[in-house]
Amino acid sequence: MGTSRWGGEGQRYALTSDEDDSDFWGFAHDAEGFFTPLPEGEDLLRVRLEGCLPQGGLLKSADHVGSRRAVAGNGHLTCLDADGAAMGTYFVGEVTVVDVTPSARGADLVDLTVTLWCEGGLPGAERVWDLVRTGRLNRPGMWHELVPADRHAWLSVALMSRGYRRKGRPDAPAGRVFTLDGRHIVDEDSFYCALGEAVDGPGGYFGWNLDALDDCLRGGWGATTPFTLHWDFSAASRARLTEVVQTADRDVALFDLLLEILGERGARVVLR
Numbered sequence: 001m002g003t004s005r006w007g008g009e010g011q012r013y014a015l016t017s018d019e020d021d022s023d024f025w026g027f028a029h030d031a032e033g034f035f036t037p038l039p040e041g042e043d044l045l046r047v048r049l050e051g052c053l054p055q056g057g058l059l060k061s062a063d064h065v066g067s068r069r070a071v072a073g074n075g076h077l078t079c080l081d082a083d084g085a086a087m088g089t090y091f092v093g094e095v096t097v098v099d100v101t102p103s104a105r106g107a108d109l110v111d112l113t114v115t116l117w118c119e120g121g122l123p124g125a126e127r128v129w130d131l132v133r134t135g136r137l138n139r140p141g142m143w144h145e146l147v148p149a150d151r152h153a154w155l156s157v158a159l160m161s162r163g164y165r166r167k168g169r170p171d172a173p174a175g176r177v178f179t180l181d182g183r184h185i186v187d188e189d190s191f192y193c194a195l196g197e198a199v200d201g202p203g204g205y206f207g208w209n210l211d212a213l214d215d216c217l218r219g220g221w222g223a224t225t226p227f228t229l230h231w232d233f234s235a236a237s238r239a240r241l242t243e244v245v246q247t248a249d250r251d252v253a254l255f256d257l258l259l260e261i262l263g264e265r266g267a268r269v270v271l272r
Contacts, residue, residue, distance in 0.1 A: 010051065010105070011080060012133070017057050018074035018091065025058035025075060029105050034077065034118070035126040044094065044115040051105030052112050061097040062112060071096045077118075081133050081164075088129075088160030093117035120160075124153030132161050137203040143193045144184045151189040158196055158205035165203065166222075172199070174224040182233035186240050188254060199223045210245075210261065217265030225266030234271035
């Protein structure tokens, strides 16, 4: 989605139809409630799109609040950087306008309250997007103090923003040596946070579950096998990654399974 030609000051989100790429729905300065847990007993999120100038199908829906025609349908919510370039996009389903009020963000703008369905907007992700947007996701270890749920949100943004941050940069060539710092690896998610950083720098992505790790090792995600991974403080990691994982033929400790996957795909792991 080429949102950079539409962006403007303070516009952090863009919306488009999922059913018609030419149906641009408009921008919003904020999407309050999007990065929140789904309320208990509810199937849809309630999101306030602040400072919005609705267009296309969203404008038509805003003119029919309270009726079936208020349903805009399925769409995409794209996070924008300060220049209006797309950083990453969420699929949003069943977008329905339920309220329209004048916006304090501009005389020609409105605040739209919509209900929608989305699986990907994890609580804690908004803070990480802000780091990407402002160029402040630039230091190793920024994930170290995150609680477990926020580490998973960190990984979701690392995955979705990867193309934006890498900007076409090729994979590291085969034979490269990477260093994995095991001091802050306390569970599976923290392993992926550390590995993504080792391969691709702060905020880097190299898997967020076992299948994704296997995919990343096949190429196209920052590293080319064969490569060497120096796993520093590996004894501490081994002591923490003791969760038993059921495979097709046996049960195995997570630490050992990670070593197997890495080795099978051409990564030589040196435990230090």
